[in-house]
Amino acid sequence: MEKIASFTVNHLTLMPGIYVSRKDHIGSECLTTFDLRMTAPNREPVMNTAECHTIEHLGATFLRNDPEWKDRVIYFGPMGCRTGFYLILAGDLSSADITGLVIRTFTFIRDYKGEIPGAAARDCGNYLDQNLSMANWLARRYLERDLSQIHEGSTERLVYPD
Template sequence: MEKIASFTIDHIRLQPGVYVSRKDQVGDQVITTFDLRMTSPNEEPVMNAAEMHTIEHLAATFLRNHKEYGSRTIYFGPMGCRTGFYLLLAGNLASREILPLMVELFAFIRDFEGEVPGASARDCGNYLDMNLGMAKYLAARYLKVLEQIDSYPESRLEYPQ
């Protein structure tokens, strides 16, 4: 079997950033999949399930309610390796184009107060597995990467070659 595209990325050189993972044609629409890499693979500890679950709830709620991107949001969810998230948006987009959206999103998570949306037995199949404090910490940490994205010696917007 052929390796899928995401297994051909050099995860040894991959650093936190916003990357275009793939673009798929669906009918007359392009769906862009973004790799929101929050930790350095095989170098830093992975994120725990509880904080990833919290980020997922907050991000999905934020994105689907966003004025510009709400109707273009297809999916937001965790990577199995627990080093980041995938975001699927309708449109032929580049990483730099969504950078302001990502800054807005992760500032929202960093600053979030109150009950996590959908964190109830009625709304979620594992509602007790949440960690808002760690989600906020990780969002603040990733936000620093996003805000300094052009200051790194290597690109954090294009996969390493």
């Protein structure tokens, strides 16, 4: 079988950032899948499922309510390796196009206090597996350590390394 695109990325040199993972065309519509990489693969501990689950609930809620982007959000969820999240948006987009959206999303997650949206038995199949304080901490680290390194005109942390 042919190796899928995400398995061709060199995870030994990949740094946290915002990357275009793939672009798919369905009819006349382009869907862009983004790799929101939060940890350095194979070099840092992965996120535990509870904080991934909380980031998923908060991120999906924020993104699907964002006035500018909500109608373009297709999916937001964790990677199986637990080093980041996939965000699928309608449109032929670049990482630079969504940097502001990602910063706003993770600022929301960093600052969120209170009941986690959808964290109830009626709404979620594993509602008890949540960790808000760790989700806040991971969002803060992603913002301060990684997203702050993204500068206009630079492709570092926006384009996969060779």
